[in-house]
Amino acid sequence: MTQISVVGCGNMGGAFIKGLQESGEHTVTACDVDPDVLDAIAPYCDETTTELSVAAEAEVVVLAVKPDLVGAILPDLELDADQTLLSIAAGVPTDLLESETDARVVRIMPNLAAEYGMMAAAATESTVTDEVRAILDAVGEFVEVPEAQMDIATAVNGSGPAFVFYLINAMAKAGVDGGLSEADSRTLAAQTFKGAAETVLNSEKSIEDLIEAVCSPNGTTIEGMEVLWDSDVEAELGEAVAAAEERSKELARDADGE
Numbered sequence: 422m423t424q425i426s427v428v429g430c431g432n433m434g435g436a437f438i439k440g441l442q443e444s445g446e447h448t449v450t451a452c453d454v455d456p457d458v459l460d461a462i463a464p465y466c467d468e469t470t471t472e473l474s475v476a477a478e479a480e481v482v483v484l485a486v487k488p489d490l491v492g493a494i495l496p497d498l499e500l501d502a503d504q505t506l507l508s509i510a511a512g513v514p515t516d517l518l519e520s521e522t523d524a525r526v527v528r529i530m531p532n533l534a535a536e537y538g539m540m541a542a543a544a545t546e547s548t549v550t551d552e553v554r555a556i557l558d559a560v561g562e563f564v565e566v567p568e569a570q571m572d573i574a575t576a577v578n579g580s581g582p583a584f585v586f587y588l589i590n591a592m593a594k595a596g597v598d599g600g601l602s603e604a605d606s607r608t609l610a611a612q613t614f615k616g617a618a619e620t621v622l623n624s625e626k627s628i629e630d631l632i633e634a635v636c637s638p639n640g641t642t643i644e645g646m647e648v649l650w651d652s653d654v655e656a657e658l659g660e661a662v663a664a665a666e667e668r669s670k671e672l673a674r675d676a677d678g679e
């Protein structure tokens with residue numbers, strides 16, 4: 422059991438705390454400047470505080486504030502070499518974090534599904550300790566990638582949930598246009614994405630072969646797939662990922678210039 426504090430309990434910090442609480446494997450102190458945010462997260466953690474000095478006592482300090490606040494807050498934490506700083510801030514490079522703290526630094530890019538133990542995260546390779554591995558395992562899956570790949574990982578798995586929510590919404594709207602109730606269509610679309618994702622994760626088939634498996638000869642799916650193959654959907658999604666990756670690189674340049 423590791424003592425963890427989370428500094429910044431907004432969307433991502435809050436999701437991380439809820440996922441950790443569900444796993445029941447760690448003690449968690451929630452730290453935020455907003456007392457209302459702390460009231461909302463209190464049922465999911467062991468302690469709440471507005472004081473950075475209290476958060477700074479944990480073995481692992483998760484820094485979950487906006488990227489532009491990292492440079493100001495990190496030195497104030499005054500962490501020691503026997504502590505770990507787990508940064509989730511988009512675009513803030515490991516070497517910059519290391520220059521502002523004595524703690525061991527692990528940079529990760531998590532996503533919102535940590536709340537439900539379904540996070541997909543990327544962690545900078547060679548920095549992940551067993552202690553951090555246990556924390557990440559408690560709220561989902563992670564891969565270790567070179568630091569240079571953190572911007573593209575940020576786009577794929579950090580921003581990715583928003584892109585997938587968009588696609589689920591498009592599918593659900595099409596169901597409503599076809600006559601389904603909003604509630605039924607939302608359930609069918611979301612469960613279909615979840616089931617398709619589970620299938621990809623568990624099957625040894627290529628994704629192309631999985632598409633083929635749904636396309637019965639002269640059936641319904643192939644008619645829809647012909648529309649998708651003739652469309653720009655794949656290119657547009659690629660552009661969305663590239664735009665998010667570029668913004669992560671910009672954030673890194675901004676952080677470096679501070």
Ligand SMILES: NC(=O)C1=CN([C@@H]2O[C@H](COP(=O)(O)OP(=O)(O)OC[C@H]3O[C@@H](n4cnc5c(N)ncnc54)[C@H](OP(=O)(O)O)[C@@H]3O)[C@@H](O)[C@H]2O)C=CC1
Pocket residue numbers: 428429430431432433434435452453454455458485486487488490494509510511530531532533579580
């Ligand atoms: N949202 C997401 O899906 C993901 C976000 N991230 C990263 O997580 C970080 C947080 O993003 P997100 O959760 O969206 O942002 P939010 O704005 O939702 O949360 C940040 C929280 O930190 C609080 N805060 C500000 N200053 C301090 C301080 N000095 N001490 C303690 N708390 C403070 C904010 O309070 P107030 O609002 O009052 O300023 C707010 O409650 C970012 O670095 C982002 O890159 C990474 C992966 C996914």
Ligand SMILES: O=C(O)[C@@H]1CCC=N1
Pocket residue numbers: 511575579580
């Ligand atoms: O939009 C953002 O900047 C953060 C980082 C990845 C997801 N949300």
